[in-house]
Amino acid sequence: MSSKRPYLLLATIIVLWGMNFVVSRFLSGIEPVRVSGIFFGFFRYSLGAITMLFVLAFRRDGFSTIIEEVRPYKIILLLSAFFSAIFVMASHMSAEFVSSGTTSIIVNLCPIFVLLYGIKYLKESFTIGKAVGFVLGLIGGLIFLWNSIIFSPGFEIGVILALIAMIAWGSYTISLHYLEGANRYIVMTVKHVSSSLMIIPFILLLALDGTPFILVLDLWSIIGILFSGILASGLAYVLYFTAIEILGAPKASSFLFLVPFVSIIGDYVLGEPPALIALIAGSIALIGVGIVRWSTSSEMKQSDQ
Numbered sequence: 310m311s312s313k314r315p316y317l318l319l320a321t322i323i324v325l326w327g328m329n330f331v332v333s334r335f336l337s338g339i340e341p342v343r344v345s346g347i348f349f350g351f352f353r354y355s356l357g358a359i360t361m362l363f364v365l366a367f368r369r370d371g372f373s374t375i376i377e378e379v380r381p382y383k384i385i386l387l388l389s390a391f392f393s394a395i396f397v398m399a400s401h402m403s404a405e406f407v408s409s410g411t412t413s414i415i416v417n418l419c420p421i422f423v424l425l426y427g428i429k430y431l432k433e434s435f436t437i438g439k440a441v442g443f444v445l446g447l448i449g450g451l452i453f454l455w456n457s458i459i460f461s462p463g464f465e466i467g468v469i470l471a472l473i474a475m476i477a478w479g480s481y482t483i484s485l486h487y488l489e490g491a492n493r494y495i496v497m498t499v500k501h502v503s504s505s506l507m508i509i510p511f512i513l514l515l516a517l518d519g520t521p522f523i524l525v526l527d528l529w530s531i532i533g534i535l536f537s538g539i540l541a542s543g544l545a546y547v548l549y550f551t552a553i554e555i556l557g558a559p560k561a562s563s564f565l566f567l568v569p570f571v572s573i574i575g576d577y578v579l580g581e582p583p584a585l586i587a588l589i590a591g592s593i594a595l596i597g598v599g600i601v602r603w604s605t606s607s608e609m610k611q612s613d614q
Contacts, residue, residue, distance in 0.1 A: 333533075334408060343524075345405070360538065361494065379499055392478075393481050407468060411464075415474070456584065
């Protein structure tokens, strides 16, 4: 097997996940708005679930196999699905108010949050590398948030929603620790299905509250929704699991801090280039996140030897 293959897979995944924030912003935050953020999140996970069901069928994982695999993990899996549902709603609703790069950077600061949990509750070591990454991530993240709120008045709602998405994604990431050993394909499929169903009550609550929704099904919205659901929430996970099987989960995940850089490039395409201070602060924060990820990856690799 080519040594380049897993890295080509990761490059594809990074582009797909980074572009997903851009597509969300284009459809939900750039005039003319075509899809409300919460609808976008629902369609994304629903199509992702359908895609993963086809993957399970291809793998010949029958219903009895799925039930047997899920049974020991049902409580943590439901909790995982809930966190994921909150994440997808908050992140895509955030896209209604702030740029794709802003949402992507804030969401991808979650390893800093996960690091604190790991040290306190999972007894992970606090190495020099993690300390440096934590400080850079914290300082860069705080400056980025301060710049986003102070110099972009009216965008507070978007930043708050992105922060909620970050906490939810961090919580989801933590829940994956307790799903180690489970079949990744089955877990992801059940999670997508459960999260999609969990989003429906939130849509109904917002509708009862009088929240206006937008859904314009034209060529751009259909292509965007299909991209997000089938590619970014279906194919990307299949590619990611393949990369994990080759490189291992710690090393594969250590590259994901690059996702926001794709979203930032998308900001320029959409005509929303970030301010210089935001770009610098965001880059510092992401470098810090990268150091944390790489330190964790190296530590886990050594513990496996």
